[in-house]
Amino acid sequence: MTRSIGVVMNGVTGRMGYRQHLIRSVLAIREQGGVPLASGERVILEPYLVGRSEDRLERIAREHGISRWTTELDRALAADDTSIYFDAQVTSAREEAILRAMEAGLDIYTEKPLAESAAGARRLADAARRLGRKTGVVHDKLYLPGLLKLRRVIDSGFLGRVLSVRGEFGYWVFEGDWQPAQRPSWNYRAEDGGGITVDMYPHWSYVLENLLGPVRSVYALAITHIPQRWDEGGKPYEATADDAAYGILELGGGIVAQINSSWCTRVNRGELVEFHVDGTLGSAVAGLHHCRTQPRVNTPAAVWNPDLADPNDYRSMWEEVPGGDFGNAFKAQWEAFIRHVCGEEDHPYDFAVGVRGLELAEAALLSSREGRRVELKQVP
Numbered sequence: 209m210t211r212s213i214g215v216v217m218n219g220v221t222g223r224m225g226y227r228q229h230l231i232r233s234v235l236a237i238r239e240q241g242g243v244p245l246a247s248g249e250r251v252i253l254e255p256y257l258v259g260r261s262e263d264r265l266e267r268i269a270r271e272h273g274i275s276r277w278t279t280e281l282d283r284a285l286a287a288d289d290t291s292i293y294f295d296a297q298v299t300s301a302r303e304e305a306i307l308r309a310m311e312a313g314l315d316i317y318t319e320k321p322l323a324e325s326a327a328g329a330r331r332l333a334d335a336a337r338r339l340g341r342k343t344g345v346v347h348d349k350l351y352l353p354g355l356l357k358l359r360r361v362i363d364s365g366f367l368g369r370v371l372s373v374r375g376e377f378g379y380w381v382f383e384g385d386w387q388p389a390q391r392p393s394w395n396y397r398a399e400d401g402g403g404i405t406v407d408m409y410p411h412w413s414y415v416l417e418n419l420l421g422p423v424r425s426v427y428a429l430a431i432t433h434i435p436q437r438w439d440e441g442g443k444p445y446e447a448t449a450d451d452a453a454y455g456i457l458e459l460g461g462g463i464v465a466q467i468n469s470s471w472c473t474r475v476n477r478g479e480l481v482e483f484h485v486d487g488t489l490g491s492a493v494a495g496l497h498h499c500r501t502q503p504r505v506n507t508p509a510a511v512w513n514p515d516l517a518d519p520n521d522y523r524s525m526w527e528e529v530p531g532g533d534f535g536n537a538f539k540a541q542w543e544a545f546i547r548h549v550c551g552e553e554d555h556p557y558d559f560a561v562g563v564r565g566l567e568l569a570e571a572a573l574l575s576s577r578e579g580r581r582v583e584l585k586q587v588p
């Protein structure tokens with residue numbers, strides 16, 4: 209048996225909305241014959257595209273055999289069969305659109321951050337509670353093979369008592385003058401909702417909270433290293449948003465996390481993000497795809513002697529955690545959210561978690577402005 213759910217998809221002309229959510233998630237789910245439920249039923253998703261440009265929507269719809277698209281959000285929300293609203297618009301447009309969708313009776317799945325500010329995110333969480341809507345915020349990093357393997361390592365007890373984690377995220381984003389930038393220009397304008405802290409700290413919040421423990425405090429330095437960039441049309445503009453953030457976070461259980469986030473660093477790592485976790489019984493280094501471990505018993509005896517070349521090849525002393533096919537991280541969370549909407553399972557990554565992500569981002573920015581450590585509310 210199959211049943212279909214109409215999904216209003218707003219922002220599908222954008223980078224994330226098109227590639228990850230429309231192509232690799234919703235259409236991929238359609239191609240595989242829907243989301244299988246425990247009941248034996250399969251849920252087919254019927255996208256209804258919403259955006260600002262008729263031409264671009266029409267082209268996407270035609271290319272992918274999608275019958276419905278519109279530039280009027282309310283029209284899609286009012287369609288008989290649409291019961292989920294998905295938002296991948298620029299962050300600044302999100303709060304109002306989600307509120308309208310909730311008032312129209314739809315459940316909500318959205319890109320992060322949930323809103324432009326923690327206050328905006330709290331307004332949405334309150335409205336969802338009041339209206340009884342189911343909610344989900346993208347938590348893709350937790351569905352990445354590297355972090356799924358890290359979770360396995362942590363759950364097995366291999367690390368013993370976890371002491372610390374060092375996270376390195378980033379790569380060089382071209383300024384846009386001699387090579388086009390790999391990210392949209394609004395990311396570098398604070399007035400348009402840009403900034404690496406607001407972009408990445410919501411991720412760090414749920415990654416740390418789910419793998420190691422809730423964040424208790426943050427000390428961060430958010431900075432704009434590159435003050436001028438060139439936009440999509442080749443015009444120079446002032447980059448008013450932070451493009452790097454250097455943070456120290458204390459987690460529950462006394463774990464210390466240091467996380468560097470930067471769009472101004474040249475990669476000398478295995479992957480674009482890596483977390484190095486040290487514990488009393490072992491250590492692990494996890495990235496997007498890989499996770500390597502070193503147990504206590506295999507820890508080399510490192511001896512500090514600057515006069516001699518070190519004979520240890522430290523990198524070769526780690527062992528790869530094997531892993532199967534975990535599938536696309538975004539698609540995996542779409543499927544989990546659909547099962548949640550169908551009443552089959554809990555979806556813990558809801559608006560409340562989205563609120564905490566923005567609270568952490570704002571605490572980091574406050575810490576940076578005032579040059580002090582900022583404590584966070586305890587997670588219930």
Ligand SMILES: NC(=O)c1ccc[n+]([C@@H]2O[C@H](COP(=O)([O-])OP(=O)(O)OC[C@H]3O[C@@H](n4cnc5c(N)ncnc54)[C@H](O)[C@@H]3O)[C@@H](O)[C@H]2O)c1
Nearest residue numbers: 219220221222223224225296297298299301319320321392
């Ligand atoms: N989960 C992740 O790892 C991840 C990664 C990157 C971005 N994101 C989030 O996804 C969202 C979209 O980011 P993106 O990189 O795809 O951006 P993008 O600029 O490529 O796309 C933005 C989309 O919003 C639409 N839009 C609506 N109102 C707009 C306005 N006033 N100005 C400009 N565009 C407007 C555009 O038409 C487009 O469809 C953001 O909220 C961002 O934080 C998440």
